[in-house]
Amino acid sequence: MKYTEEHEWLRIEGDLVVVGITEHAAEALGDVVFVELPEPGTQVAKGDEVCVIESVKAASDILAPLDGEIVEVNAALADTPGMVNDDPLGAAWFFKMKLADLKALDGFMDEAAYKELIG
Amino acid sequence: MADLLRTGLYDLHLRLGAKMVPFAGYEMPVQYPMGVLKEHLHTRAAAGLFDVGHMGQVILRPKGSYEAAALALEALVPVDVLGVKPGRQRYGMFTNPQGGILDDLMFANRTDHIFVVVNAGCKDADVAHMRAHLSAACAVEYITDRALLALQGPAAETALARLVPGVAAMRFMDVGVFGWQGVELWVSRSGYTGEDGFEISLPDAVAVTFAEALLAMPEVAPVGLGARDSLRLEAGLCLYGHDIDTATSPVEANLGWAIQKARRAGGARAGGFPGAERILCELAEGPARRRVGLAPEGRAPMREGVEIYAAPEGGAPIGVISSGGFGPSVNAPVAMAYLPAGLPEGTLVYGDVRGKRLPARIAPLPFQPTTFKR
Numbered sequence: 491m492k493y494t495e496e497h498e499w500l501r502i503e504g505d506l507v508v509v510g511i512t513e514h515a516a517e518a519l520g521d522v523v524f525v526e527l528p529e530p531g532t533q534v535a536k537g538d539e540v541c542v543i544e545s546v547k548a549a550s551d552i553l554a555p556l557d558g559e560i561v562e563v564n565a566a567l568a569d570t571p572g573m574v575n576d577d578p579l580g581a582a583w584f585f586k587m588k589l590a591d592l593k594a595l596d597g598f599m600d601e602a603a604y605k606e607l608i609g
Numbered sequence: 610m611a612d613l614l615r616t617g618l619y620d621l622h623l624r625l626g627a628k629m630v631p632f633a634g635y636e637m638p639v640q641y642p643m644g645v646l647k648e649h650l651h652t653r654a655a656a657g658l659f660d661v662g663h664m665g666q667v668i669l670r671p672k673g674s675y676e677a678a679a680l681a682l683e684a685l686v687p688v689d690v691l692g693v694k695p696g697r698q699r700y701g702m703f704t705n706p707q708g709g710i711l712d713d714l715m716f717a718n719r720t721d722h723i724f725v726v727v728n729a730g731c732k733d734a735d736v737a738h739m740r741a742h743l744s745a746a747c748a749v750e751y752i753t754d755r756a757l758l759a760l761q762g763p764a765a766e767t768a769l770a771r772l773v774p775g776v777a778a779m780r781f782m783d784v785g786v787f788g789w790q791g792v793e794l795w796v797s798r799s800g801y802t803g804e805d806g807f808e809i810s811l812p813d814a815v816a817v818t819f820a821e822a823l824l825a826m827p828e829v830a831p832v833g834l835g836a837r838d839s840l841r842l843e844a845g846l847c848l849y850g851h852d853i854d855t856a857t858s859p860v861e862a863n864l865g866w867a868i869q870k871a872r873r874a875g876g877a878r879a880g881g882f883p884g885a886e887r888i889l890c891e892l893a894e895g896p897a898r899r900r901v902g903l904a905p906e907g908r909a910p911m912r913e914g915v916e917i918y919a920a921p922e923g924g925a926p927i928g929v930i931s932s933g934g935f936g937p938s939v940n941a942p943v944a945m946a947y948l949p950a951g952l953p954e955g956t957l958v959y960g961d962v963r964g965k966r967l968p969a970r971i972a973p974l975p976f977q978p979t980t981f982k983r
Contacts, residue, residue, distance in 0.1 A: 520835070521646035523935040524908045524942070542963065544910050546645040546835060546935055549963075568908070575644075 803844025
């Protein structure tokens with residue numbers, strides 16, 4: 491598992507990367523009440539706003555961690571946004587991306603580095 | 610969080626695991642480990658305990674007769690103060706000469722004095738305003754040694770009556786003084802959630818003990834400012850600085866119900882409050898814009914500041930959302946907005962959320978039926 495500075499986790503699954511948000515991020519957001527997901531097939535560039543997460547407190551975004559194509563989204567999140575708080579590392583993945591080169595993931599933090607970041 | 614004030618319950622909040630945030634100059638609990646959503650639902654299902662000790666408590670003690678003090682206060686609010694019977698409380702607002710709202714407040718006839726509760730963010734200005742205008746008729750005593758708790762929800766009566774049996778006989782907007790462990794509790798049957806419940810003023814010295822006695826009961830959980838906001842929003846209640854301010858009149862804010870007959874045109878004491886000309890004119894002819902409920906059709910919350918349009922494309926905004934978010938009890942987004950007066954309930958409008966115009970309908974307030982014990 492890799493981590494971004496925006497508190498997303500990245501998990502390799504075959505030739506795809508699964509993206510979600512960390513427990514730390516889910517807790518900071520508070521109860522999630524709405525998730526807006528991208529259309530599968532969307533080409534995204536690193537830093538693009540890909541998803542919107544609305545909690546009882548505020549709205550925030552998930553940014554595309556890298557260039558690539560969104561190939562699958564977790565439609566269950568639209569109906570049950572509370573999954574983000576209940577199981578952020580498992581059932582509440584947001585989308586799967588196809589990258590031009592999986593090696594691009596090497597630049598992200600590992601778990602130890604991420605834990606250091608969040609203190 | 611230097612320079613922020615703390616209520617007497619600050620240490621208790623920390624012990625309960627609260628997340629503290631700055632609010633109106635105070636360090637206040639926004640949520641406890643239960644979280645905003647569950648705290649909200651718990652309040653509607655059982656009872657929530659809120660620290661509202663940041664709010665201002667003021668006694669107006671008549672220098673002459675009670676009637677003279679009540680009439681003096683009537684010069685600051687478009688409300689029938691004189692008609693409030695002993696042991697009863699009423700909602701009101703201080704208005705400015707332009708007919709805008711300086712603050713909203715609760716005041717009670719406590720027989721030999723008037724007890725006033727005002728918003729935390731406005732309290733210093735409110736006290737100065739009252740001292741400047743009421744001092745001939747009454748002493749304005751700003752109370753700084755008493756805490757204020759709110760216990761709200763269907764189990765509030767059961768819980769509070771275990772400590773103070775007399776409160777069970779109170780009705781909505783009654784006030785009374787009760788003894789508890791040798792101190793005076795000033796209790797009102799009111800609140801800011803749309804639920805039955807109480808607000809309890811008590812000496813700082815016993816506030817933690819009293820709060821802990823309530824929290825030890827199975828019905829009672831501590832509830833923070835986050836859920837207080839979603840509860841009042843579902844109940845259609847205004848938040849000062851958001852839904853009402855110095856530029857909104859009580860009539861625009863749909864608070865005309867708080868202006869009794871005695872203060873309206875043709876009433877026994879018509880006018881005679883700041884901004885009377887505009888406010889009475891708006892009561893007679895209707896305001897240009899009005900606060901309404903707005904129910905987004907989708908699941909995306911529409912928050913404060915979202916601009917409202919009449920059509921899915923083109924045109925200028927016709928209004929703006931003053932408060933909005935997710936309503937846990939109605940399980941949908943809810944909002945209040947200022948829109949041109951006269952648009953009927955059910956009217957379809959569009960809120961600009963992140964550059965997309967999403968549909969919403971004008972909806973009756975409150976979103977959640979109130980459960981006051983009348």
